[in-house]
Amino acid sequence: MSSSTPLLAAYDLFLPDEDATIRIAQLLSQAVQPIDSKVHLYLEGDLGAGKTAFTRAFLRALGVTGRIKSPSYALLESYAVSNLNLYHLDFYRFNNPREWVEAGFRDILEENAVVLIEWPEKAGGLLPPPDLNLHFHYQDEGRLLSITAHSTKGQSWLKTLTQNN
Template identity: 40%
Template sequence: MTLEMFLADAEATDLLGRQLARALPERAIAYLRGELGAGKSTLARALLRELGVSGAIKSPTYTLVERYVLPAGEAAHLDLYRIAESGELDFLGLDDLAAQARLWLVEWPERGGESLPPADLDIALDLSGAGRRARLQSRSPAGEAWLAGLSKLAALGASS
């Protein structure tokens, strides 16, 4: 299943993040793709905030992984932009993360290669004029359920 949409501004990107949080399955891995400035971190912050993360939501650009306690589990936000080769991920404790995290948000997943678990949902953001184009593609049954829930929210007109 694939959904495509135009996000006119940062608020539309935030709305997509909030709706993704509301439709989140029990456990999920989302790959966030797009060039620098495409809105990956903006989307991740909105999703995490909607899941109940309070306080600062830091970009993991330099730390590579930021972990957040959620009311129902844990979330991990990874930014692999600074990874030169997938073998560098061996030192990040991803096995421990896999056992504990309800949600993984992975920016620049192509740099992680085979060291990453497969995505349930692949989200590509591309700059388009003043806005962005978003393409969400399911990669597993959990991803299918996630997109189906997102489609249902959109059909109901959920906007806040």
């Protein structure tokens, strides 16, 4: 039996307001740095549950300045900070899981970049597993954020989050 503590695979956190959402996004951005490989975060939840607010705060914490738009209509917003590429995708308007492939987004997932995807479930099972899946649920006046790690990196980030929160 190993004496080391096993890494967490899932974590639930109550977010009473948008400030709490911003704080957890900032903490997660610190956990994933330095970024030297692919980072894939998938965000799920009902409309208005906090996915875009989280993404904006996360991107700001990584150094994005200027306006951060929701990609609801454009499907993709991209940003460059130093030599780091950041991509924010939104699949809400997809009606068929293959649409994300036909839109040419597969290459983005192969880059050493930070990729945040809202509504990944709209791609069916065609997306590779994320490092972290963040699911925002309405709960009382706030939100319940359920974070699930799907990679060793994701487990490490989740452990860092739980230690700092």
